[in-house]
Amino acid sequence: MLLVALAAVSLFIGASSEVTVSGVASGDDEALFLLAASRIPRTVALLLVGAALGIAGLIMQMLVRNKFVEPSTTGVTEFATLGMMTALVLWPGMAILPRMAFVSLFALAGTWVFLRIIRFVPVRTLVLVPLVGIMLGGVVGAVTTFFAYRLDLLQALGQWMQGSFSSVMRGRYEFLWIAAVMMILAWIAADRFSVIGLGEEFATNLGLNYRRVVAVGMIVIAVITACVLVTAGVLPFLGLVVPNIVSLMIGDNVRRAIPWVAGLGAGFVVACDLVARVVRFPYEMPLSVVVGIVGAGLFLWLLLRRRGRVH
Amino acid sequence: MIVLTGATKRYGGSTVLDDVTTSFGEEGVVSLIGPNGAGKSTLFGLVGRLIAADAGSVSVDDMDVSSAPSGDLARTLAVLRQDNQIAARLTVQDLVEFGRFPHSRGRLTSVDREKIDEAIAYLSLEDLRTRFLDELSGGQRQRAFIAMVLAQDTKYVLLDEPLNNLDLRHMTEIMKLIRRMADELGKRVIVVLHDINFAATYSDRIVAMREGRIIADASRDEIMRPEVLREVYDTDVEVRQIDGRPVALYYA
Amino acid sequence: MSTEVLTIRPRLWRRPQVRIIALAAVVALLAAVYLFTGVPGSLLFAAKVRGLTIAAMAVVAVAVGASTVVFHTITQNRILTPSIMGFDAFYGLITTVMVFAFGATGFLSADSMLLWILQVGVMVAFSVVLFTWLFAGKRRSIHLMLLVGIVLGTFFRSFTEWMQRMLDPLDFQVVTDAMFASLTRPDPTLLAFTATLVVAACAVLVPLLPQLDVLTLGEPAAVGLGIDHRRLVMTLFLVVSIMVAASTALVGPILFFGLIVANLAYSYSGSFRHRWTLPTAVLLGLVCLLGGQLVIERLLGWNGTLSTVIEFAGGAFFLYLVLRKGAR
Numbered sequence: 001m002l003l004v005a006l007a008a009v010s011l012f013i014g015a016s017s018e019v020t021v022s023g024v025a026s027g028d029d030e031a032l033f034l035l036a037a038s039r040i041p042r043t044v045a046l047l048l049v050g051a052a053l054g055i056a057g058l059i060m061q062m063l064v065r066n067k068f069v070e071p072s073t074t075g076v077t078e079f080a081t082l083g084m085m086t087a088l089v090l091w092p093g094m095a096i097l098p099r100m101a102f103v104s105l106f107a108l109a110g111t112w113v114f115l116r117i118i119r120f121v122p123v124r125t126l127v128l129v130p131l132v133g134i135m136l137g138g139v140v141g142a143v144t145t146f147f148a149y150r151l152d153l154l155q156a157l158g159q160w161m162q163g164s165f166s167s168v169m170r171g172r173y174e175f176l177w178i179a180a181v182m183m184i185l186a187w188i189a190a191d192r193f194s195v196i197g198l199g200e201e202f203a204t205n206l207g208l209n210y211r212r213v214v215a216v217g218m219i220v221i222a223v224i225t226a227c228v229l230v231t232a233g234v235l236p237f238l239g240l241v242v243p244n245i246v247s248l249m250i251g252d253n254v255r256r257a258i259p260w261v262a263g264l265g266a267g268f269v270v271a272c273d274l275v276a277r278v279v280r281f282p283y284e285m286p287l288s289v290v291v292g293i294v295g296a297g298l299f300l301w302l303l304l305r306r307r308g309r310v311h
Numbered sequence: 312m313i314v315l316t317g318a319t320k321r322y323g324g325s326t327v328l329d330d331v332t333t334s335f336g337e338e339g340v341v342s343l344i345g346p347n348g349a350g351k352s353t354l355f356g357l358v359g360r361l362i363a364a365d366a367g368s369v370s371v372d373d374m375d376v377s378s379a380p381s382g383d384l385a386r387t388l389a390v391l392r393q394d395n396q397i398a399a400r401l402t403v404q405d406l407v408e409f410g411r412f413p414h415s416r417g418r419l420t421s422v423d424r425e426k427i428d429e430a431i432a433y434l435s436l437e438d439l440r441t442r443f444l445d446e447l448s449g450g451q452r453q454r455a456f457i458a459m460v461l462a463q464d465t466k467y468v469l470l471d472e473p474l475n476n477l478d479l480r481h482m483t484e485i486m487k488l489i490r491r492m493a494d495e496l497g498k499r500v501i502v503v504l505h506d507i508n509f510a511a512t513y514s515d516r517i518v519a520m521r522e523g524r525i526i527a528d529a530s531r532d533e534i535m536r537p538e539v540l541r542e543v544y545d546t547d548v549e550v551r552q553i554d555g556r557p558v559a560l561y562y563a
Numbered sequence: 564m565s566t567e568v569l570t571i572r573p574r575l576w577r578r579p580q581v582r583i584i585a586l587a588a589v590v591a592l593l594a595a596v597y598l599f600t601g602v603p604g605s606l607l608f609a610a611k612v613r614g615l616t617i618a619a620m621a622v623v624a625v626a627v628g629a630s631t632v633v634f635h636t637i638t639q640n641r642i643l644t645p646s647i648m649g650f651d652a653f654y655g656l657i658t659t660v661m662v663f664a665f666g667a668t669g670f671l672s673a674d675s676m677l678l679w680i681l682q683v684g685v686m687v688a689f690s691v692v693l694f695t696w697l698f699a700g701k702r703r704s705i706h707l708m709l710l711v712g713i714v715l716g717t718f719f720r721s722f723t724e725w726m727q728r729m730l731d732p733l734d735f736q737v738v739t740d741a742m743f744a745s746l747t748r749p750d751p752t753l754l755a756f757t758a759t760l761v762v763a764a765c766a767v768l769v770p771l772l773p774q775l776d777v778l779t780l781g782e783p784a785a786v787g788l789g790i791d792h793r794r795l796v797m798t799l800f801l802v803v804s805i806m807v808a809a810s811t812a813l814v815g816p817i818l819f820f821g822l823i824v825a826n827l828a829y830s831y832s833g834s835f836r837h838r839w840t841l842p843t844a845v846l847l848g849l850v851c852l853l854g855g856q857l858v859i860e861r862l863l864g865w866n867g868t869l870s871t872v873i874e875f876a877g878g879a880f881f882l883y884l885v886l887r888k889g890a891r
Contacts, residue, residue, distance in 0.1 A: 068643055068709065120886050127398075130642045131826060132885055135878040138819075142875035146867050236717045244710055285725070292721020299714045303707060361783050385789025392783060398639055399779040399835040409777060413789040417773025463788070 045176055046273050047266040049228050050238060052179040054265030055186050055258060056224040057239030058246070062193050062254055063217045064129050067247070070239030071225040074218060075136035079110025080229050082144045084160055085153060100175055100230040107226030110140070114222070115215055160233065179227040182220045183262070190255040193217055235288055237295045238265050245302050268295065312336035313358055313388075313467060313501075317367030320353050320523075327353045329523035330367065335501055336467070339493025342510035343503045344534075345520035346544055351503045352393060354520070355469050359390035371467065385413035389463040391470045395456050397444060403455045404440045407431055410462030430462040433488060449476035457485065461492075468492065470502045474509065482506075486513045507548075507559050511535050519543040535559060579832055579839040586831075586846045593853040601861055612748070616856070619749040622758045623817055624848030626810035629768065630803040631821030632828065632837065632844050636778050637796055637803075638705055641829070644821045645807045647709060649716030651816040653689055656719040657682055658741050659726050667737040679753050679812045683760070686808035687801075694800050698793070705796070743868050744815035746852065753813055760809040764802045768841075771798065775837045819870050823877035824848045830884070851877055 056071040064073075083106025087099050094102070114136055121128045148154045186193075196213050204210055228235070246260045269291070276290040313335040320328040328350045335341055343351045356362035357369050360376040369376045371388050389410075397406075407430055411423040419427075431437060434454040444452055453476050460468060470489070474482045490513050492498045504510045510517050510531075517534040519527035519542075527539055534540075535557035540548040549560040575581050594617055602609040634645050646652075661678075662670045693715070697708040727735055774795055777785045786792050810817055828844035829835075855872040859865060863872075 066640065066642065067706070068640060068647070068713075073642075117882060117885060127641055128885065131822075132882065134642060134822065135881045138823075138874040138878035139882065142871045142878070146871050146875075149868070149871075150866065236721065237714070241710065241714060241717075289721045289725045292717050293725070296714050296718030296721070300711065303710055303714070359787055361786055381786060381791050382789035385787065390787050392787075395784075397780060398641075401835060405835070409780060409784075409788060412773070412777055417776065 042273075043270065045231065046270045048176040048180055048183075049232055049235065050266035050269030051262035052176070052183055052224045052265075053228055053235060053238035054242040054246075054261040055183050056221045058243040058254065058257060058261050059186055059193055059217050060221050060239070061243055061247075062252075063196055063214055064127075066127065066130060067244055068240065069130045069133075071221045072137070072234075072239065073130045074111065074114050074133040074222055074225070075140060076107050076110050076114075076222045076225045077229060077234065078137040078140040078144065079113075080104075080107040080226055081157060082106055082140055085144055085148055085151075085157055088153060088156060089147075089151065103230050104175070104226045107222060107229070110136075111219060111222035111226075115218055118214075118218075119211070175227040175231050179224045182224050182227075186220050187255075187258055189213070189216065189220075190258055194252075194254040233288065235269070236292050237299065238269070238291075241295070241299050242268070245299060248303070268298070312372065313499075314370045315354070315357070315367065316369075318354070318357055318364050318369055319366040320350075320357060320362060321365050327523050328357065328364075331523070331525060332367075333518070333525055333528065336499050338515040339499065340489055340514040341499075341501045341516045341518060342514040343501060343518050343520065344505075344507055344510055344543065348522075349520040350523040351520055352471055353523075355390055355392070355471050355501075355503065359388065359469060360384060361390070382413055385463070385465075387465055388467040388469065389460045389465040391456055391460045391468075391473055393471045393475070395452070401444050402441050403431070403436055403444065403447070403458070406444060406455050407436075407458045407462050410459040410464075413463060426462050426464055430458040433461060434458040435484075450478055450481055453477060454481065454485075457488075466498060468498050468500045470500065472503050472505065474504065474506065482509070489513060507535070507540070511557055511559070532557065577833060579834045579836075579843075582831060582833055583839065583842055583846065586843065586850070590846055590849045590853065593850060593857065597853055597857055615749060615751060615754065616747050617853070618758070619746045619754055619814065620849060620852040620856070622754065622761050623746065623810045623814055624852055625765065625845050626761050626806040627817060627821045628824050628828070628844035628846075628848040629765065629841055630806045631818070631825040632841055633768070633775065633799050633803055635825055636775055636837070637799055638709060639779075639781060641826060642822070643709070644818050644825075645803055646816075646818040646821075647716065648690060648693070648712035649719055650686060650690070650804075650807050650811060651818055652716040652719035652723070653686055654682065654811050654816055655723045655738075655742055657685055659723045659730075659738050662734050662738050663726055663730060667734045670737060675750055675753060676756075679756065682812040683805075683808045686811065687804050690804040690808075691801065694797065694804075698797065698800075741815060744817045744870060746814050746856065746869065749813060757809045757813040761806055764805045764809075767798065768802050771795070772837045772841070775799070776835070779835060817870075820848065820851050820873045820877055823873070823881055824851060827877075827881065827884075 053071065057069075060069050060071055060073065061067050080103050083103040084099075086106070087094055087102050091099075114133060117132050117136065118129050121132065144157075145154070148157055192213050196210065196217070225239075242265045243257070243261055246257050246264060250256060250260060269287075272290045272294050273287055275294055276285045276287050279285055279290075315334070316332050318328055318331045319326065327348075331350075331354065343354070345351055353362065357364050358371065358376065360369075360381070363377065371379075371384060374384060374387070376384060404427075407427050408419065408423075410430065411419060411426060415423050431440060434457055436451075436454055436458055439447065439451060439455070444455060447455065453473065457470070457473055460470070473485055473489075477485060486509050489500050489502060493500050493515075502510075502514070507517075511534075514531065517527070517529065517531060518525055519534060519539070521543055526542060527534055535550050537548055537550055540550070540559065544561075546561065550557050551560060552558075597617065598610050598613050599606065631644050634643065635641050658670075661673075665673070693712065694708065697711055698705070727738060730738065774790055777788055777790055778795070780788075782792055807818065824844050824847045825840075827847050828840050831847070832839040832843040834840070851873050852869070855869050855876065858872050858876070859867055859869060
């Protein structure tokens with residue numbers, strides 16, 4: 001199935017070029033430029049986002065041992081939004097890249113706060129970790145909403161948060177390469193994350209510094225979330241549902257699951273993007289909406305087709 | 312009598328329990344032995360109505376487990392499972408009290424309290440009554456769960472690897488307790504055991520399983536033979552007579 | 564003598580009954596402050612109006628507190644709320660569809676009673692369908708049901724988002740306003756109906772409390788102790804759905820503070836038994852709502868929404884507890 005996903009993905013890459021000019025083969029200068037500056041970065045971005053979010057979600061669920069968390073359960077999204085609002089208020093004319101960097105800084109600061117707080121959580125009660133994330137997100141989100149409401153920025157913020165790839169092009173998506181690095185890190189550390197998922201005594205017994213691995217995992221998750229958020233906004237499903245579906249299909253071995261999660265996530269995002277661009281051609285629907293609608297159908301089918309078989 | 316007729320259970324492509332037909336209830340203590348994955352826990356799951364059979368039927372005292380009211384079954388049969396993870400913070404007292412639920416539905420009478428105290432005393436948990444489960448050692452927690460099963464006061468008691476995490480003294484004490492449950496209290500106990508010497512010493516009947524089937528079902532002396540044990544465990548086991556009792560040696 | 568006092572107080576404090584009474588006293592105090600202070604004109608008139616708000620708060624606190632705690636026990640997961648089943652999202656969808664179909668004026672001028680019945684009916688129907696579809700069959704699983712709920716909830720949200728893009732600004736404003744919970748000036752008739760529903764749900768819930776306690780041991784142990792797991796969870800889920808639907812139809816999406824309130828209740832109540840955690844959650848809910856409303860009215864001069872204040876204060880308090888001593 002992984003092969004099918006990859007094949008489909010490369011097919012889409014081909015199709016996306018066709019949307020404007022099929023004369024790429026003829027060496028048309030303009031077409032090639034479009035390809036290089038817009039199409040390819042966009043497709044690459046889509047792949048990276050889909051894969052990265054899925055992996056971040058997988059790690060989060062593994063570390064916290066709860067299948068209903070997603071990367072945003074660390075409060076990172078709310079901190080990033082606060083950063084965005086601050087940027088809009090203080091430097092309304094800021095260019096895209098500096099703004100992305102600024103927002104990322106906020107996101108990283110948020111991660112740091114989150115990590116400091118969970119240090120106080122006794123390892124015994126692992127369930128507190130996502131709760132802390134949710135509460136932290138709630139607090140920061142409340143502050144942001146409060147000021148945004150007063151300053152009438154709610155709609156602007158809402159638009160920024162909405163997942164969309166229409167403005168993704170060369171010069172704007174490079175942050176995702178950081179996410180790619182994180183994914184590689186996750187792949188390398190996959191076994192450690194698996195062990196952590198088994199519990200502290202087990203982990204310490206195998207020579208792992210439990211807290212440090214958890215911290216590293218959280219950083220990976222937060223960085224990925226920040227990069228994706230800053231580049232493309234919020235996309236539903238990928239962090240929570242994709243890892244769950246893969247877990248239902250092939251179990252909880254992290255190392256084995258990572259390629260599946262990445263493949264499913266990436267393929268899914270690329271497919272949705274195509275739909276988003278094609279459905280009301282030449283206008284583009286926001287990706288998060290398409291993901292929400294198409295994804296719902298797809299994931300429902302995936303979740304329910306196993307009903308006949310015993311778990 | 313616990314009667315299984317053609318009980319079968321499949322997970323995905325593999326058959327974990329393969330057309331098992333047998334009955335329990337005449338002997339006081341029956342040991343269920345076999346290698347990992349033989350289907351022992353699955354059998355318990357079927358009898359305890361925790362898992363539904365794919366084929367065949369299971370009945371307890373003429374009650375079909377798939378249709379009988381769960382409350383009636385709970386007063387007849389108690390199961391101690393292998394893994395016991397609880398999210399809430401309970402004390403030992405809280406846990407053992409739960410054992411009375413099938414009888415009292417939450418309102419504890421003096422009879423209930425008596426049984427609870429008895430169970431706690433049997434398992435020497437008096438000093439640990441008010442301690443939280445997550446503060447106990449693995450063995451202490453195990454004893455607390457056994458106490459809960461004991462408090463449930465049922466005719467049939469199914470214990471899935473009750474000796475896990477217990478130290479030497481407590482392992483022997485639990486086995487002696489099981490023996491007393493059968494001899495003094497008239498219970499019918501089925502225990503899944505890994506240590507066949509314990510099985511040999513304390514049970515009236517030994518049932519050996521392998522790959523979802525019962526491959527041997529007899530008294531201690533008949534099972535405790537090298538050729539039988541090799542069938543069951545796929546390894547060579549020496550059996551010596553010590554003080555008139557068969558003892559298996561598999562340490563070297 | 565002084566050491567005696569020191570040992571008596573802590574021991575007394577360990578009893579859940581005492582803790583609840585203390586909490587109830589705090590609630591009473593807050594209610595009194597809300598009712599009788601800062602009154603510009605006639606005390607009686609203000610008290611009547613505010614009394615209605617307090618009644619609405621009580622109904623909502625019961626609905627949200629109880630439903631969240633019960634939901635936690637059913638799912639064995641304390642970071643979830645019933646909103647994960649898509650309730651809030653479904654409400655948003657219904658509202659948007661109605662505004663879309665009938666226009667802002669049509670929506671606003673609709674008979675509020677009819678609207679309420681429609682919203683409650685549709686939300687409960689949705690959850691019952693979802694539940695029976697996924698849980699009553701042979702391959703029942705709460706895990707699956709939750710996942711499907713999440714997927715559907717996201718679907719509703721995205722669909723609503725898409726529809727909202729097609730609304731004109733006035734219609735959009737109406738929808739947004741409806742999506743912010745507001746407890747002030749509730750319709751007395753609607754309040755009465757909601758209260759009746761919630762009370763009826765509680766009447767079903769109270770006799771089930773001992774069984775709920777057993778449910779905390781997990782499904783296998785509960786079955787072993789004679790609980791008819793499927794029937795119990797179905798009943799509980801219906802109770803939760805009714806409470807959530809009724810309170811959402813009355814005041815808008817309000818489930819956000821359930822998480823705060825339930826988790827605080829577990830550590831504050833001093834017991835795992837639902838006969839203590841449920842009332843504690845309800846009382847804490849009242850503290851949040853009363854306190855939040857007071858902050859908005861008296862401190863912030865009506866700037867800000869209830870959800871903002873509660874999420875901020877509740878979340879901060881929770882984090883404070885964690886920092887002070889790894890809360891359990």
